[in-house]
Amino acid sequence: MKLQDYLRFRRIKNKTFAKLLNISPVSLSRYISGERFPEKEILIKIHNLTEGLVSPNDFCLQDEKNYDFNENQEIELKKFHQHILSGSRKHLGKAITLIESSREKDQIISEKLLELFKGNDKSIRIGITGVPGVGKSTFIESFGMKLIRKGFKVAVLAVDPSSRFSGGSILGDKTRMEKLSVNKNAFIRPSPSSGHLGGVAKRTSESILCLEEAGFNIIFVETMGVGQAETEVYDMVDIFLVLLLPAGGDELQGIKKGIIEMADLIIVNKADGELKKSAEITQREYKNAIHIIDKSRISQDIGVVICSSLNQCGFDNVWKYILKFIDIRKKNNDFINERNSQKINRMWGLVDLKVKGFVKNISSRKFVEELLKDVKKNNLSVYRAVKMISNYIIKK
């Protein structure tokens, strides 16, 4: 750990620490800035005083990129933040681009920006999933407009699949959210699933923070309803809605896939016209089956409501359920506890990403290449190679 980070982490003043080391504060600041290199005794003292967290290596190795901003950049950043607070769509849009960017410089700026955020727990983060064609976007369009009429500011994040062949993508959600997309109290941002290391979806929780900073208090996160994205999204929202199609008589959809287990609310969508009857049957079937499902977030039974975007019905029930759900969880502190643990999970997720990036980086080093040759030739065991590489990483 860098000495400066240690002092911040332990909340120790430079002056106090200089005294402990028996040196002048000026010398200490020179060590910190890297202008001067400490003598051997000082290095040992620092190592001991910091419980080993700051080692001699930390003075040798420079950060790959200068993490610290100069004064002008800090001012620019604060201005950027002010723009977001004052509701500039352009800056909000740019902030999300920075978060999703694969450029290291953009990453640093976005982290600095996120550090300025105060954060609040006033918003409701709603995850939505369901198979393609179930009507997720149309649901968000109608439901979102309803919430805007109630005075909320609604944001929608959606992750669209990138092509495995070309890497490109079609981000077409706004064609299905025609009214919402033009409303001044709404912000819709689809993102391609490829892009940032580990997938853009991993950065969605940061985008949520940007939207909240800009004053949006209902955040929808839409996922495709296939694959692992569901678990990721589940871990960044307060309530998770699963949309189903009316399919009276068919086997229960989604139970096998494990998606239903995540649901905090099941919505049987498209309950209009001829499908109304079968929607009611589906609703009953799920209500009966719900007892066999583990309830992860709430002790009461999971709700099952029917809904029709076409006839504009069922939304009041959905909203009532969400409000009650959030209310119960706020009262027994589950709400805030979960947000905190989500934050920790997010941190570990980012650590994971950093380590992965680091591993990817060193895999092209010359000594690693030589090592791999030895492993292939059986001159070196896999385990010994692991030890050598991880020791190298730890020292760095």
Added chain:
Amino acid sequence: MSKINIKDWINSAEKELKEKKLEELFWETPEGIKVKPLYTEDDIKQLNHEIGLPGLPPYTRGPRATMYANRPWTIRQYAGFSTAEESNKFYKEGLKNGVMGLSVAFDLATHRGYDSDHQRVVADVGNAGVAIDSVEDMNKLFDGIPLEKMSVSMTMNGAVIPVLACFIASGLNQGCPIEKLTGTIQNDILKEFMVRNTFIFPPEPSMRIVADIIEFTSKKMPKFNSISISGYHMQEAGANQVQELAYTLADGKEYLEAALKRGLDIDDFAPRLSFFWSIGMNFFMEIAKMRAARFMWSEIVKKFNPKNSRSLALRTHCQTSGVSLMEQDAYNNIVRTTVEAMAAVLGGTQSLHTNSFDEALALPTNFSARIARNTQLILSEETGITNVIDPLAGSYYLESLTSSMVVEANKLISEIDDVGGMVKAIEMGIPKMRIEESSAKRQAKVDSEEQIIVGVNKYKPTEKQDINILSIDNDKVRKKQISALNELKKSRDNKIVDKYINKVEEVAKGNGNLLEICIEAAKNFCTVGEMTGAMEKVFGRHTLSSKTISGVYGKNVKSNEKISSINTHIQNFIDRKGRRPRMLVVKMGQDGHDRGAKLIATAFADLGFDIDVGPLFQTPDEAAKQAIENDVHIIGVSTLAAGHKTLVPLLIKALKNNDADGIKVICGGVIPPQDYSDLYKLGVSKVFGPGTNIPEAAIEIMDIL
């Protein structure tokens, strides 16, 4: 000498081919029909259709017994020029020069049921046709043209009730009895949901409107064609000939059923249904399509047990293909149109529109319109084609091809039947998806030079030709319309207007006939927008939820140097910017033709761009908002209907107002070359015309960024 047979031919063919194999001469059409290099009598021994005789069931050889031998097809040129006065002048000029029937093109605002003063149609008034706000505009349109004698065809689907009502009211004003009005109203709403997007209400009330019109005309206007079931726009949107054939007949079936449900007798309306085909460059396939259609339609109608054999006969109008027209080397379009017109005539059309060669650039001028007319006059009066009825019948190739078309089209029709009919299939997006796939496939073949277009991807001209084209001052037209509207609203009795508008709303809620009440409303000077508004209160305005296909273009474009250089360009771009190039493809204004926009979206995504697709009918402010929220690098504006002159400046202004002028703007579509420099001056980075090679454009765009 022993009898010569096919084996002898194979032997001598193989001798001529030397190393080449005979199989290499086989050709597969875009529909997947295998075409052999030679057809013989063996190929017509077992046909899936009946050839028969002209004017008799199943009418494969034509709906009339004497066809052109007695009277050639009707030359009917589709036109509409911004204002009723201008269009009226153009019609009179045409009537003097051999045109026999009128065909009215309406502007986009009218199509979508908006009066000229509506805020969403700032750029649409007078574009792509004539603006009609009330019966007064209709009176000006037909001033000096006796509707008692003149057959009038109207391309109207969305605002079909108020526009037809104004037409009838105008005829009555002239003193023409209602039963003597002749002509055709397109009234084909299903294909609007499929391809053209000029709808207003959701599918269900839209089908009721279709039935209202069929019901009213079958009782009161016996000489009027109540519906023109159109495949034209499908081919324009990229459908292949089998899709055009199958989906159009499936639409027809749906209309039959809607009218029968109304309690009408099949023989009261089936003879008044007409069809409308697009005729492209695939010469024999087009002729086969028209003959197959007549046979298949008679089979379809037969199932409803008509007593009058005329109910089985398919009558059709044809228009040469608009998408086959190219901006590059534009005079070639005259030749293309000629070949297409010949196919339409050999296919036995009842009336024909030939496109003007400059229609890939703008509306026709007097000069280009004259050549288009003359193309038909030459065919009909110089070639002798008209002397013999259905001259290609019995051709080994043509009859075999017709038979294959019947089989392939029936497959698609049963796919539609399986999901419960066309309305259901449209709701599920089946035909739209299939058509978009064909469109992407074709573009990929053109881009990789597998399909040749002379002057575009081969034999490109070295010199630039200057072509004089017509330009329309849309703003002037709009102001004129608005002042006439204000004048009308002052002079009419607004109490009576309110009374009729309320009545229209009531009828929309109940079961009465909407056309009947709207004729009364139109007579009393209710506007198109007011009548539409009253129905909208009850029915709502339909919004389209559409998905864009992906992967089809990528799979069909042949890998070449250009494609691999795109990959390097994109990788460099990601290294520089931290993400892929991101482009918002928008369609602004009331123009619903989204073939171009969809094609660009899917092709660019397949080349590695991240593509945002905007909703149809966006305003410039809405497009700017979306671009800013999604933080795109570039906005691609797709434009066909001359809206660019008004809308692009507004878009650039909206970006500037939001401090987002870093977002670049490019335009593509039908844009007259003389507008290019104006657009560049405004700050547009690049303009692409029809026939642009997409991989080349992708590289140019990345260079701009």
